[in-house]
Each structure stands twice: as structure tokens, then as C-alpha cells.
Amino acid sequence: MTTRLGLGLPQMRQYAIGRDIPDVARAAEATGYESLWVFERILYPEPARQGLYGIPGMPWPDGYRSVADPLVSLTLAAAATSTARLGTSVLVAPLHVPFQLARSLASLDAASGGRVVAGLGTGWSHDEYAAAGVAPFERRGRVLDELIEVCRAVWGPDPVAYEGELTTIAPSVVGPKPVRPVPILLPASSPKARRRLVDRADGWMPVGMGAEPLKRQWAQLRELAEERGRTEPLQSVLRVNTVRTREPYTGDDRRPFQGSVDQIVEDLVAHDEVGLDEILIDLQGPLRDAEELKDVAAEVYEKARAAGV
Template sequence: MATRLGLGLPQMRQYDLGKDVPDVARAAERTGYDSLWVFERALFPEPATQGLYGVEGLPWPDEYRNVAEPLVTLTLAAAATERAELGTSVLVAPLHIPFQLARALASLDAASGGRVVAGFGTGWSHDEYAAASVRPFAERGRALDELIAVCRAVWGPDPVVYDGDLTKIASAVVGPKPVRPVPILLAASSGKARRRLVDHADGWLPAGTGVEAVAAQWRQLRELAEERGRTEPIRTVLRANARHRASAPAGAGRRPFHGSVDQIVEDLAAHAGIGLDEILVDLQGAARDAEELKDVAAEVYEKVRAAGV
């Protein structure tokens, strides 16, 4: 069975959101992409107080200076498409009020005919937490736990009842409901996060850091699921942050998914061999505009399928 392929939607400052998001979404669906994805970056601290991903000295990429709000972007894509799933990879859970986010996702799922996939993470930027979070950084895991529980409650049958730290629902009718239970996927890398995924989520959103690393993480996650008695399958969607250029040096120094279309396709084929369900290819950062993004995305898709992935 072929690996499903998703495409990252244009959220950065070189794009005209109102025009380019629907245009790219329609083109991707016509090309054959199975899903469309957004990510979340709330702000760009200047001067930077913390390195990218919390790694000291690692600079934030310039394209993070202007990233469109993810659910607004996804709504534009939903209105322009009919088939493709609509996913978040990822929403930073503690930057959202759980009840409001649960209702927004349910409404989007209802409006799109049951196409939403909710990907959550805990984030890493202290600056984003200081500006927007509903809980302190130290409590980010608890915030994600409550968000998952509130979503399950709000999306479930009425009357909805929930008693948490942030959210209190005594007894209420909450609608609209999603068309079907919205899959919840987590970007889990640590031991505690993996246990949360195995016990409370539907799937995993790994980052494409290299075949060996992802394969090892996937093996560890499956082993943990067996230990904890999970019988439901874990859906897997790999995020491939791609940087397209005419050519890149071959060899160990090249980062995964960086280089020519052929090099990107080679990496996609290698990661597909791990046995993951889906790969999300995000090509937007290096594209000059929507026309280039559409052209490169179409070429990647055609060559991936021609390679038997």
C-alpha cells in the first residue's frame, strides 16, 4: 500500500494568504496529495532570548518572522477543497484555551465533512509562553493533558460535563459536533510524552531527523504500546521540513529533505521504508512564491509515486 503524502500550506510572509492558500490547496488536491497541513509559530522574539527548539545558539529561521494563524489558514483550505484531510502539525496546546480550541476544531470538522486531524505539542518557546500561554511553561504537560480531555468531552455526547484545572463544564449542550471522532496525534519524543500518546492519543507526529533516528523512535513507541497493553493501531505522520534547491552536496553532510527534488524524493523513499502511514512534506520555506511551491510540490509528488512510494 502506498504511503500517504501530505503538503504543508503556505503560511509565511512571501505568500498572499487569501489568494495563495486556496490556490495551493486546490492544486495539491488535484495533484493527488492526501492531506494539507499547518504549523504554529506565534511570534518571533527580537533579540532572541532562546535558541530554536530551546537549543542554545541555534538561530530562529527568518521565515518564522511572519507565520499565519494555523486554523484560519486551514479554514481557507477547507473551503477550497473536497477530499484532502486537514491537519495541524502541530498546534502548541498551552497557547490555546481548551474549550475554545475544541469547539473551533469541531466546527471545522463539521464544515469540512469530517476531514480534520488534530496534532498537538507542548512547544518550547519561553517567549511564546510569556505572551500567550494559559499555563506556565513548567506545567505544559498538564495543559496538554487537559486539552486532550476537554476535546474528548466536547466532541462526545451531550450533556458535556468536565471538571478540570482550567475548564469547568457543569452540564451543557455543546455543538456542532465533529462528523466523526477527530483523530488526536501528538509530537511525542520524551518518555513521559510517549506514555501520554500511548494512553490517550490516536497517533504520532515525528519529525524527519533521519531514517535511523525515526526508526528507533518508532520501535520504542511500539514496544511501549505493547508494554502498556494498547491494542489500537498508532497512526503515524512524519513531518519532513524540506528545503528545495537546484542541487546540494551529496553525502553525510546533507540534512534530510534538503536539496534537489531528486534528493528530497530519495529521502522520502528511505523514510517511507520505515513503515509509516504518511509523510507531510513542507516545502513552503524555500519557495519564492505560490507558483514555485505548486511546481515543486507537483514534481515531488510525481517522482515519489514513480519511485513506488
């Protein structure tokens, strides 16, 4: 089976989101991309007290100074397309009131004809939690657990009822319902997070940081699923964050998905051999505008398919 390919939508500050998101979404669907994806960053601390991903000293990308709201972005893309799946990679779940997020995802799924995929994570930025978190950073895993439970309840049959730490839903009719149960994907890098994924979620959403580590993690996850008696197959979407350069990157320190389109495609081929269902390619960061994003996305797609991805 051919691996599905998805594209990250233009949310960063160099793009005119009202014009460029629908434009890129239409072009990506016409090119052959089968899914369209958004990510979430709600602020840019200045000065940054914490490094990117919590790594001391690692600077935040300049593009994070302005990132369009993920669900608004997907709504724009939904109205401009007809078949592409609409995914979040990822929503920082504890920055959202669980009931409201469950309703928003259900409404978007109903409006788009059943195309939403909910990638959820716990995040890492203490500044974002201070600004918008519904609970302290230390409770982020428990908030994610409750959000998943609330989504399952809200998307299920009426009357909906739920009682948790953050959420109480008296027996109620809650609509609209999603066209079908919205798949929930988790990044799940720690042992506890992997158990949550196997027990509560529909699939895995790792980040491409090398084919060999990805292969080991995928094997470990499937072994865990077997140990815990999971019978449903694990869905999988690999996120790759590219740093595309016009000329090939020649340094010995090249990271996966850094360099020319041909180098990016080489890395796609290597990661594709792991056997995941889908690869999400985010190209937007270093590109100057939507026209360049459309051109590079088309070139990557055509060369990836020609290489057997």
C-alpha cells in the same frame, strides 16, 4: 498499501495567504496529495533570547517573522477542497484555551465533512508562553493532558461536563459536533510524552531526522503500546521539513531532506521504508512564491510516486 502524502500549506510572509492558501490547496489536491497541513508560530522575538527549538545559538528562520494563524489557514483550505484531510502539525496546545480550541476544531471538522486531524504539541518557546500561554511553561504537559480530555468531552455526547485545573464545563449542550472523533496525534519524543501518546492519543507525529533513528523510535513506541495493553492501532504521520535547493547539495554535512528534489525524494524513499501511514512534506520555507511551491510540490509528488513511495 501506498503511503499517503500530504503537503504543508503556504503560511509564511512571502505568501499572500488569502489568495495563495486556497490556490495551493486546490492544486495539491488535484496533484494527488491526500492531506494539507499547517503549523503554528505566534511571534518572532527580536532579539531572540532563546535558540530555535530551545537549542542555544540556533537562529530562528526568517520565515517565522510572519506565520498565518493555523486554523484560519485550514478554514481557507477547507473551503477550496473536497477530499484532502486537514491537519495541524502542530498546534502548540498550551497557547490555547482548551474549551475554545475544542469547539473550533469541532466546527472545522463539521464544516469540512469530517476531514480534520489534530496534531498537538507542548512547544518550546518561552516567549510564546509569556505572550499567550494559559499556564506557565513548567505546566505545559499538564495543560496538554487537560486539553485532550476537554476535546474528548466536547466532541462526545451531550450533556458535556468536565472539571479540571483550567476548565470547568457545567452540564451543557455543546455543538456542533465533529463528523467523527477527530484523531489526536502527538510528536512524543520523551519517555513521559510517549506514555501520554500511548494512553491518551490516536497516533504519532514525528519529524524526519534520519531513517534509522525513526525506525528505532517507531519500534520503541509499538513495544510500549504492547506493554501498556493498548489494543487500538497507532496512526502515524511523519513530518519532513525540506530545504530544497536548485542544484544538488554536495557538502558532507547534508541533512535529511536538504538539497535538490531528487535528493529529497531519495530521503523520502528511505524514510518510507520504516512503514508509517503518511508523510507530510513541508516545502514552503525557502521558496519564493506560490507558483514555485505548486511546481516543486508537483515535481516531488510525481518523482516520489515513481520511486515507489
